[in-house]
Amino acid sequence: MDSVAIKGKNFLGFEIEINTDNIKNLKQELDVVLSSSAHFMKNSIITLRFKESNKQIANEAIKYIKEKDIIPNAIVVDSKEGLNTDIPVIELKNIHLLSDKQEQQAATYKGNLRNGQEIRVNGDLIITGNVNPNSYIYATGNIFVLGKLYGIPHAGYGGDNSCVIFAFDLNPPQIRIGDYITRSPEEGVNPKQQSSSVFEVAYIESGSIVISSYDDWIKLKN
């Protein structure tokens, strides 16, 4: 039953992920899924996501979905080689921030990141300096701040929920990891009381972002 999945995407509206190469299974499952969701998908941007192994059924799938009054705006595939269609194709290998694991590497930034500045990198991000309030850091991998982290970090940008955020002083107003987001408690906003002397790590555990001291986290991992 897992051959179709509908996912909300930040900027793209909805993405229909197709995980089968059997067109008969696909049609059956589309009938079920779309019967309940077609009405709110009609007016939003729809993309279809295929794997390398099943992109040959793309045209048939598009035809079927169009019959349901839903017009796909684009197809998302790893590579468009061997795909022949009149709908725009987004190749994942061309999307900068969503690179493959093996391309990942660490980027280092020296100095303070100030109010209004932002950094975006593929792979891990290491900052030696402070990340001040109202700045933003995005990495497709882990984030390590050797200093204060008071800006907003997003580790695992693009959906990697296994990433962690480490800082000498971890005190951001929000933490974003992969598909998750959390905000800091609004009590006790006195900045003096907030700053802690313990190194902290933020990570995802059973569906929510948790923060623990570096010592506790390292024990947990081993």
Add this chain to the structure above:
Amino acid sequence: MAGKVLTITSGKGGVGKSTTSANLALGLALKGKKVVAIDLDIGLRNLDMILGLENRIVYDVVNIVEKTCKLNQALIKDKRTENLYLIAAAQTRDKSAVTSNQIKELTEELKKDYDFVILDSPAGIEGGFKNAMEPADEVIIVTTPEISAVRDADRVIGILEANDKKEMSLIINRIDPTLVKKGDMMSKDDVLQVLSIPLIGVVPEDKNIVSYTNLGEPSILHKDSKSGQAYKNIVQRLLGKDVEFMEITEEKKGFLKNIVSLFKD
């Protein structure tokens, strides 16, 4: 002579940019340097009032760049010292009346004859701010120990760093030692931890500033003024002298004063 263009800015409004500009300009002039202060807050001019030169304005900075007057005609001579001149902002126009190239041209011209050209920047990070930044040799950032002012100062420093203006220093204005002691106000060190640029001065809160401004007499002219003393120290540091930072402490009440205040209450 190769003068220096010193821009005073802050990001946030109301932290004391113009008061600082007036005091530093006057202080440097009283030390024998030839100084010209330019008010770039076009449309909301203040510097002329703080310096007490309001009723001498005939031509202003917009007149100069539009060449409706000669440079000399718009230079307003200070009434206390021969060494200080002011170029006032136009009040009937706005920030878009001048471009940063025009200001740069003007300061290049003035640098030939003056030791210091002090640019009083408007608040914000838009056009008027850019006009004041473009010609700067050195930037002084003024902040107060409030989180909003410090955040804005941080933003400004970030913009300047991105534009390779490395020569920056910080003035922390309106520190109130009583509030710092109680933990209700950020201390000098708290501010420096966030902004991490060299400190050139700490100015204590001074209730008399309001009346000094109304009178058009900057506090540096008043011998017994604590803020005046702080500005004097900053002037010394600008001139390359190593002056120790003033200890900012609560005003101590003597035994007698305590008794008097008992009766007053």
